[in-house]
Amino acid sequence: xxxxxxxxxxxxxxxxxxxxxxxxxxxxxxxxxxxxxxxxxxxxxxxxxxxxxxxxxxxxxxxxxxxxxxxxxxxxxxxxxxxxxxxxxxxxxxxxxxxxxxxxxxxxxxxxxxxxxxxxxxxxxxxxxxxxxxxxxxxxxxxxxxxxxxxxxxxxxxxxxxxxxxxxxxxxxxxxxxxxxxxxxxxxxxxxxxxxxxxxxxxxxxxxxxxxxxxxxxxxxxxxxxxxxxxxxxxxxxxxxxxxxxxxxxxxxxxxxxxxxxxxxxxxxxxxxxxxxxxxxxxxxxxxxxxxxxxxxxxxxxxxxxxxxxxxxxxxxxxxxxxxxxxxxxxxxxxxxxxxxxxxxxxxxxxxxxxxxxxxxxxxxxxxxxxxxxxxxxxxxxxxxxxxxxxxxxxxxxxxxxxxxxxxxxxxxxxxxxxxxxxxxxxxxxxxxxxxxxxxxxxxxxxxxxxxxxxxxxxxxxxxxxxxxxxxxxxxxxxxxxxxxxxxxxxxxxxxxxxxxxxxxxxxxxxxxxxxxxxxxxxxxxxxxxxxxxxxxxxxxxxxxxxxxxxxxxxxxxxxxxxxxxxxxxxxxxxxxxxxxxxxxxxxxxxxxxxxx
Numbered sequence: 001x002x003x004x005x006x007x008x009x010x011x012x013x014x015x016x017x018x019x020x021x022x023x024x025x026x027x028x029x030x031x032x033x034x035x036x037x038x039x040x041x042x043x044x045x046x047x048x049x050x051x052x053x054x055x056x057x058x059x060x061x062x063x064x065x066x067x068x069x070x071x072x073x074x075x076x077x078x079x080x081x082x083x084x085x086x087x088x089x090x091x092x093x094x095x096x097x098x099x100x101x102x103x104x105x106x107x108x109x110x111x112x113x114x115x116x117x118x119x120x121x122x123x124x125x126x127x128x129x130x131x132x133x134x135x136x137x138x139x140x141x142x143x144x145x146x147x148x149x150x151x152x153x154x155x156x157x158x159x160x161x162x163x164x165x166x167x168x169x170x171x172x173x174x175x176x177x178x179x180x181x182x183x184x185x186x187x188x189x190x191x192x193x194x195x196x197x198x199x200x201x202x203x204x205x206x207x208x209x210x211x212x213x214x215x216x217x218x219x220x221x222x223x224x225x226x227x228x229x230x231x232x233x234x235x236x237x238x239x240x241x242x243x244x245x246x247x248x249x250x251x252x253x254x255x256x257x258x259x260x261x262x263x264x265x266x267x268x269x270x271x272x273x274x275x276x277x278x279x280x281x282x283x284x285x286x287x288x289x290x291x292x293x294x295x296x297x298x299x300x301x302x303x304x305x306x307x308x309x310x311x312x313x314x315x316x317x318x319x320x321x322x323x324x325x326x327x328x329x330x331x332x333x334x335x336x337x338x339x340x341x342x343x344x345x346x347x348x349x350x351x352x353x354x355x356x357x358x359x360x361x362x363x364x365x366x367x368x369x370x371x372x373x374x375x376x377x378x379x380x381x382x383x384x385x386x387x388x389x390x391x392x393x394x395x396x397x398x399x400x401x402x403x404x405x406x407x408x409x410x411x412x413x414x415x416x417x418x419x420x421x422x423x424x425x426x427x428x429x430x431x432x433x434x435x436x437x438x439x440x441x442x443x444x445x446x447x448x449x450x451x452x453x454x455x456x457x458x459x460x461x462x463x464x465x466x467x468x469x470x471x472x473x474x475x476x477x478x479x480x481x482x483x484x485x486x487x488x489x490x491x492x493x494x495x496x497x498x499x500x501x502x503x504x505x506x507x508x509x510x511x512x513x514x515x516x517x518x519x520x521x522x523x524x525x526x527x528x529x530x531x532x533x534x535x536x537x538x539x540x541x542x543x544x545x546x547x548x549x550x551x552x553x554x555x556x557x558x559x560x561x562x563x564x565x566x567x568x569x570x571x572x573x574x575x576x577x578x579x580x581x582x583x584x585x586x587x588x589x590x591x592x593x594x595x596x597x
Contacts, residue, residue: 101137139319142316376536427510457501500527
């Protein structure tokens with residue numbers, strides 16, 4: 001069952017920065033302040049080190065204590081200023097960084113909410129969640145922290161290189177010769193680190209996918225004694241992630257001593273030449289010691305820049321995974337000036353509708369036409385795979401037809417504002433969706449501005465009020481993840497209440513009695529009948545008892561309408577519906593006989 005998350009398409013570092021830099025624009029004023037604080041840091045460091053030269057040349061070498069007091073005061077003052085700047089820099093940098101991540105996550109989550117269902121059908125949910133959390137955070141280190149660190153390193157290089165040139169031009173030239181070696185070492189390692197980081201990000205997504213899949217099906221796992229198998233799957237993905245992490249770690253670990261060696265070689269050459277110049281009176285002791293200190297300060301940002309390049313390549317692996325999903329386009333798009341629909345009348349019509357899924361080889365629906373009028377319940381029945389669920393997705397405009405059109409009050413659904421269209425729909429889905437919240441919150445999800453009286457009225461109408469009052473906290477009882485603290489029938493009645501509080505002119509019922517026993521299904525039909533009253537209702541069902549409640553039936557077979565009429569007329573015709581009815585009747589009779597036996 002386990003599979004590695006596919007690798008995201010590679011994206012150039014420059015392109016990654018270009019795509020994500022606009023998300024930092026709302027924080028550019030604060031970012032400018034951060035950059036100013038960053039610029040002050042290296043300048044104060046350079047000034048502090050220069051004071052060290054004065055201490056050696058004017059206090060230690062001539063044994064003159066006189067200048068010490070003002071030099072000590074200078075040290076204390078610079079240290080206090082540096083501390084205040086460092087505090088402000090840390091706080092502002094953290095604020096800007098976290099606000100950036102917050103904004104990016106909100107944009108990314110909003111984009112995910114608009115994507116077509118087939119995008120999620122093709123991907124593991126755990127991997128999508130991994131991108132939403134870990135990969136978005138990695139982008140901050142690429143766009144903001146990376147820029148701030150680069151500015152700090154460059155400014156430190158400028159200040160320290162300038163100080164070295166002021167002290168001794170020839171010795172500074174020798175010190176600068178080492179810098180290209182750092183760049184060569186970084187170029188050699190960075191691309192390999194990026195490959196290892198991409199693998200690590202992929203396996204992190206796989207770990208989350210396995211955990212999410214296993215824990216969301218924990219009842220099934222425990223029922224079949226699959227704990228050890230799930231543990232083995234989880235361990236395998238973690239071992240793969242460990243191998244990728246160790247590959248990146250080995251590269252970084254090898255890079256560090258290589259940089260140390262380059263730095264040591266540069267320092268030894270400078271110390272040797274500086275000692276020779278000191279011996280010949282061409283340089284003071286204070287100048288040499290401070291030169292070596294500045295040299296260490298010069299190599300430190302060079303080392304930091306090379307490591308930063310490696311970090312950016314690592315972070316770009318996460319950015320590629322975000323861009324892959326950001327570049328996914330919703331299958332359903334609104335027109336530039338969509339028609340806003342207020343309260344619809346409920347006249348629904350399908351005209352020669354044809355549809356094929358994005359990766360399908362044949363049409364799921366072919367030349368489907370029928371109409372439903374206000375106050376009428378149209379039941380769509382057929383064998384599994386006939387196209388009933390596809391029809392629901394088109395009515396909710398999760399997809400648009402490949403051919404033909406669907407109209408509401410004469411308006412093609414593709415011409416309507418998506419939000420206003422769905423505000424005129426109420427739906428009870430086959431897989432009853434219940435959030436981990438209170439009963440009240442789940443009913444009010446149908447209409448967030450519903451009053452307490454309207455919520456209770458909807459619960460009464462859905463035959464849910466009685467069981468709700470027996471719950472520990474009534475309407476304030478939390479129902480658990482996916483409503484696990486409720487029975488199947490209770491979840492269904494909660495879903496009906498949610499649809500009823502919406503008070504929409506078009507009601508869509510997708511297999512509302514699925515998974516319920518005969519008594520529970522019978523009990524649910526009353527609330528469904530009341531919910532359908534005065535509305536245009538589309539009922540998708542296998543349950544022929546529920547189908548008999550319909551004004552008219554449409555029979556689908558292999559994506560086509562093969563029959564249409566009332567329950568009695570279709571039975572008398574002896575066609576596809578009569579055969580379905582006979583099969584269902586025989587199955588129910590067999591179940592009853594076995595129960596009696």
